[in-house]
Amino acid sequence: MSPDVGIVGGSAAGLFTAHLLSRAGKRVRLLECAEDLEPKPRTLIVTDFLNEVLGGIGKPAIVNQIRHFELFTDGRKATITLRRPDLVIERTKLIRELAAAAQNSGAEVVLGRRFVSLGQKKGRLTLNVERCPDGSAEELHVDTVVGADGARSRVAQAAGWPAQKTVPLVQATVRLPQDMNPDTTRVWFIPDDTPYFYWLIPDSPNRGVVGLIGEDGQRTRQSLDRFLEKHELDPLEYQAARIPVYSKWIPVQRRLGSSDVYLVGDAAGHVKVTTVGGIVTGFRGAHGVVEAILNGRPGRRLNALRRELGLHWFIRTLLFNFTQAHYSHLVDLLSVRARHDLEIYTRDEPAQMLWRLCLHQPRFLLVALRAFLTGGPSPRGLETEKLGSISS
Ligand SMILES: Cc1cc2nc3c(=O)[nH]c(=O)nc-3n(C[C@H](O)[C@H](O)[C@H](O)COP(=O)(O)OP(=O)(O)OC[C@H]3O[C@@H](n4cnc5c(N)ncnc54)[C@H](O)[C@@H]3O)c2cc1C
Known part of the structure; x- marks a missing residue:
């Protein structure tokens, strides 16, 4: 048939x-x-929402769990301890x-x-x-x-x-640095290199992936190689592909x-x-x-998916104008209650997370608004969604 x-x-x-x-x-x-x-x-990190959407399929693909995030910007560091661990999976x-x-x-x-x-x-x-x-x-x-x-x-x-429209994503597997705990993911905000961020995600007790999302394939790879050299990490192999930009x-x-x-x-x-x-x-x-x-x-x-993807787009448009000083300011503003919000809500619950953060630290909004008003136009491809459609 x-x-x-x-x-x-x-x-x-x-x-x-x-x-x-x-x-x-x-x-x-x-x-x-x-x-x-x-x-x-391909090493992937996802929230524990994965188990809910897959209804239990895919559990053997989970190779590690992440309980802490360390955020770095310009010499500052903030640690977020997740209530529900993130999952590292092997594709x-x-x-x-x-x-x-x-x-x-x-x-x-x-x-x-x-x-x-x-x-x-x-x-x-x-x-x-x-x-x-x-x-x-x-x-x-x-x-x-x-x-x-x-x-x-x-x-x-x-x-x-x-x-x-697509952007390049490049990551390299590396041996974990001596001072690194395998239940912790590190994130660096370096807007001169990328409007996104660098990450180091452990996928086992002694290995992990370091990567970034860029805008131009060759420059993204060069930025990754410079970053690896600066952090004295030797790439073992690379994983890369282009990802759609919503x-x-x-x-x-x-x-x-x-x-x-x-x-x-x-x-x-x-x-x-x-x-x-x-x-x-x-x-x-x-x-x-x-x-x-x-x-x-x-x-x-x-x-529901449309509303959420629209909200992510809204946050990204604000972040695209962030300078190093804006990120540092954000980390300085992470009060106990704001940190608590980041610990409880995941990136798959952007509405709850954003609402709580603004409630508990309204100055986040001011920093974002200032970056948005003083920054240049958003990169091509991110200007098309109307703000009104986020709430539609
Ligand atoms: C290095 C890297 C790291 C990533 N890390 C994360 C992460 O940590 N967390 C996360 O959530 N996402 C991550 N992503 C994104 C994530 O991997 C993708 O969003 C996801 O894999 C997309 O899955 P897909 O099934 O839609 O498409 P794809 O995985 O692209 O699969 C498309 C399939 O279609 C097949 N195909 C293509 N053309 C044809 C054709 N003409 N005929 C028949 N078959 C065809 C291909 O062979 C392939 O099997 C990462 C991406 C990369 C590149």
């Missing part, structure tokens, strides 16, 4: 979507261009777990198939596919297509979505003839633009898209 839904992309978002749809009774075929489910290693293990869940729910995962283009035949969508080993052509006929094929989604392009909500569904095309994960741009984390938001988007496919219309999950 031909499947109801064809999913392109067998990574985090695609496999989870396949699992949810198959569990709900849809016949699903997932096409992945790689010939095995062994993507390159390869997560993918294997998700693939097993999808297959156990009944999804057919087909490797070595590259999606090439979309067509329409007899009221259904046709996926034109290339078999990777020999380059021969195949067709798959379905009612619904889900593009889970990453930041440069070919499905999105074929269905007429505009290309997304600037406004793009509807995740398009109608082609009488069929639907949806996007999930990085293909849909479901990435928190404050930290450029896309794992938890990608899974939340998958829940939302599955709800839309099953009910025939987008529901509250996608609306």
Whole structure:
């Protein structure tokens, strides 16, 4: 029997979507261009919200837990102790777990198939596919297509979505410095190098990843190498890719003839633009898209995700104008109650965190407002969301 839904992309978002749809009774075929489910290693940090969205799948992929964050700016340091530890996960293990869940729910995962283009035949969508080993052509006929094929989604392009803006993310695995505790992540704010931040995330008692998000690929790698040298850290291997920069909500569904095309994960741009984390938001988007496919219309999950991504965009627009002095001022302003808020609320609860912080330390708002008013225009791609849409 031909499947109801064809999913392109067998990574985090695609496999989870396949699992949810198959569990709900849809016949699903997932096409992945790689010939095995062994993507390159990638160390990821997520909040414990992961367990909630995945409903317990993926626990074996957790390789470490983070209980403290140390924030550094211009010689100052602040420590935040998390009430609910962050989770460090290894992507390869997560993918294997998700693939097993999808297959156990009944999804057919087909490797070595590259999606090439979309067509329409007899009221259904046709996926034109290339078999990777020999380059021969195949067709798959379905009612619904889900593009889970990453930041440069070919499905999105074929269905007429505009290309997304992306930024480079580069990290290097290193041996942990002697003075570093494996339950602590370090974050450095150095706006001359990056409007985001540097991090050092331990993934085991003696290793971790140091990285940053930049704006230009070559400069980002040079900044990382300078940073490693300054901190006397030797890179063991590099992990890098481009990540979408969320600037406004793009509807995740398009109608082609009488069929639907949806996007999930990085293909849909479901990435928190404050930290450029896309794992938890990608899974939340998958829940939302599955709800839309099953009910025939987008529901509250996608609306909630939209509000949150908009809030992250709002915070990021303020942070883009921060100088070193602004960050230092923020760290100085971390009162006991403000620190407490950062300890309780995670970056997957931005509304609660922001509201509490402003309540307990209103001067944060003043610093942010001053940076916003005195700073230059936001970088390209971040100016498009209207402030009004955050509350919509
Ligand atoms: C170095 C690095 C570190 C990161 N750290 C974090 C972190 O700490 N926390 C966090 O939350 N996020 C992090 N991210 C972001 C996170 O990894 C991504 O948001 C997430 O992996 C996106 O998953 P996805 O399934 O949407 O897309 P992808 O992982 O990009 O998967 C797309 C899949 O589609 C397949 N594909 C592509 N084109 C085709 C085609 N034409 N036909 C068939 N298959 C196709 C690809 O082979 C791939 O398997 C990091 C990213 C990088 C690069």
